[in-house]
Amino acid sequence: MKKIQIHFGLSILIPFICSGLSLLSVLTGFHSASKTAAHTQWLGLPFLFFPASAMTLIGGIIGFLMARFFLAPVETFMEATRPLVPETSPPNGHEDEMQRYRRVFREVGSALSRMEARTLFPDIVGESQSIREALEALRKVAPTDTTVLITGESGTGKEKMAEALHKRSRRSAGPLIRINCVSIPDGLLESELFGHEKGSFTGADRMRKGKFELAHGGTLFLDEIGDMPMALQGKLLRVLQEKTIQRVGGDKDITVDVRIVAATHQNLEKAVTEGRFREDLFYRLHVFRLMLPPLRERREDIPFFCRDFTRTTGVAVSGEAMAQLVAGSWPGNVRELLNVLEGAAVFSEGGKILTQHLSAAGLMAAGESGRNEAVLAEAAVRFQEKSFQLDAFLKEMEKRILMEALKESNGVQARAAEKLGINPRSMWHRVKKYALQKDDPKT
Numbered sequence: 001m002k003k004i005q006i007h008f009g010l011s012i013l014i015p016f017i018c019s020g021l022s023l024l025s026v027l028t029g030f031h032s033a034s035k036t037a038a039h040t041q042w043l044g045l046p047f048l049f050f051p052a053s054a055m056t057l058i059g060g061i062i063g064f065l066m067a068r069f070f071l072a073p074v075e076t077f078m079e080a081t082r083p084l085v086p087e088t089s090p091p092n093g094h095e096d097e098m099q100r101y102r103r104v105f106r107e108v109g110s111a112l113s114r115m116e117a118r119t120l121f122p123d124i125v126g127e128s129q130s131i132r133e134a135l136e137a138l139r140k141v142a143p144t145d146t147t148v149l150i151t152g153e154s155g156t157g158k159e160k161m162a163e164a165l166h167k168r169s170r171r172s173a174g175p176l177i178r179i180n181c182v183s184i185p186d187g188l189l190e191s192e193l194f195g196h197e198k199g200s201f202t203g204a205d206r207m208r209k210g211k212f213e214l215a216h217g218g219t220l221f222l223d224e225i226g227d228m229p230m231a232l233q234g235k236l237l238r239v240l241q242e243k244t245i246q247r248v249g250g251d252k253d254i255t256v257d258v259r260i261v262a263a264t265h266q267n268l269e270k271a272v273t274e275g276r277f278r279e280d281l282f283y284r285l286h287v288f289r290l291m292l293p294p295l296r297e298r299r300e301d302i303p304f305f306c307r308d309f310t311r312t313t314g315v316a317v318s319g320e321a322m323a324q325l326v327a328g329s330w331p332g333n334v335r336e337l338l339n340v341l342e343g344a345a346v347f348s349e350g351g352k353i354l355t356q357h358l359s360a361a362g363l364m365a366a367g368e369s370g371r372n373e374a375v376l377a378e379a380a381v382r383f384q385e386k387s388f389q390l391d392a393f394l395k396e397m398e399k400r401i402l403m404e405a406l407k408e409s410n411g412v413q414a415r416a417a418e419k420l421g422i423n424p425r426s427m428w429h430r431v432k433k434y435a436l437q438k439d440d441p442k443t
């Protein structure tokens with residue numbers, strides 16, 4: 001920067017020096033003329049000034065051009081790139097700058113990979129932080145052959161994730177074979193997994209391939225792995241290590257090329273400590289873990305499920321019904337939500353789902369314990385609406401809470417007041433303010 005300033009200064013100084021020198025020559029000429037020549041020589045003085053003014057002018061033009069077309073752009077460029085290339089590098093300043101750039105690059109990078117994950121898995125609904133993280137993890141692990149363990153309560157989408165994983169893997173052209181370890185009787189599970197030779201047990205009248213062989217070149221989804229009998233866990237571990245199987249009643253090793261994705265709603269760590277699950281198998285499966293939280297912990301996804309439901313069925317969900325869905329407790333998670341929507345759509349006769357259709361479809365009101373959580377969740381959803389008005393929202397909530405307390409107290413205001421921790425007089429005022437007597441005949 002200093003260099004540029006010196007250049008810029010010189011471009012102004014040069015014309016001044018030129019004009020100074022010319023003025024000096026004029027004055028010298030003037031001096032000699034006044035000493036030696038006649039008065040007529042004074043007439044020649046304007047001609048002496050002429051070269052001086054010309055030189056000043058030319059110097060000025062050169063200086064102006066240098067500043068305008070050469071130095072100024074360079075200076076502007078230096079100014080623009082100054083933060084990238086610090087002139088001086090004070091230890092802390094430099095470090096901060098680098099940290100800032102690293103952070104920006106990191107943020108841009110992670111935003112891009114999140115966007116990529118979203119576009120890679122269009123079937124997975126949800127925009128909550130946990131779903132975004134799950135999709136990002138899926139994006140990373142899908143193209144590898146790593147064993148994946150998916151955990152989460154029933155209905156949280158474990159199988160859905162396994163399908164998405166297979167679709168995005170190198171094995172997508174191969175089969176995705178599912179087996180539910182809990183729904184098959186213990187005695188049959190081994191033959192289901194590894195197949196059997198003809199005559200190996202009563203009823204085995206022909207050779208049958210097991211799920212491992214059927215999944216060759218693809219993915220085997222072992223659902224409810226936590227419920228696999230201990231004896232079979234050992235055999236499964238051997239297969240995972242050696243990548244070969246033996247059919248029941250057979251002695252030939254058959255090589256299988258299978259990627260394992262296992263799922264469970266159980267707490268496997270606990271099962272290991274309680275001796276119900278083999279520790280070595282747990283570590284063999286636990287290479288990459290995907291944890292799906294229950295729907296009640298990601299209520300912000302519910303409007304997205306409703307939107308997806310409307311997109312696929314054409315049945316809209318009213319704002320009030322949506323609020324009620326968001327407030328639900330959903331022990332059956334996404335499966336239950338989708339069932340309620342489907343049932344409500346039947347009651348709505350293909351129109352718009354209203355709150356009465358939800359109750360008809362069996363949606364229970366949020367229980368005592370979930371109420372606060374539900375109110376907060378509803379606030380969070382409504383807050384996203386453009387027309388959100390805090391005062392109106394708070395009034396609506398107050399009215400709903402008062403009604404609820406009155407209902408629970410059989411319309412006895414003093415009891416309702418006690419429940420709500422307000423004095424009876426304040427209750428009376430509020431009941432009057434919202435004209436609750438009119439709405440609730442019990443009061």
Ligand SMILES: Nc1ncnc2c1ncn2[C@@H]1O[C@H](COP(=O)(O)OP(=O)(O)OP(=O)(O)O)[C@@H](O)[C@H]1O
Nearest residue numbers: 123124125126153154155156157158159160334335
């Ligand atoms: N994120 C999601 N996006 C779209 N659909 C989902 C999502 N999560 C779950 N579902 C749907 O919810 C239903 C239940 O999901 P899924 O069967 O995958 O759950 P699960 O955790 O495997 O249940 P279970 O443990 O009982 O086998 C399915 O119809 C599935 O398509």
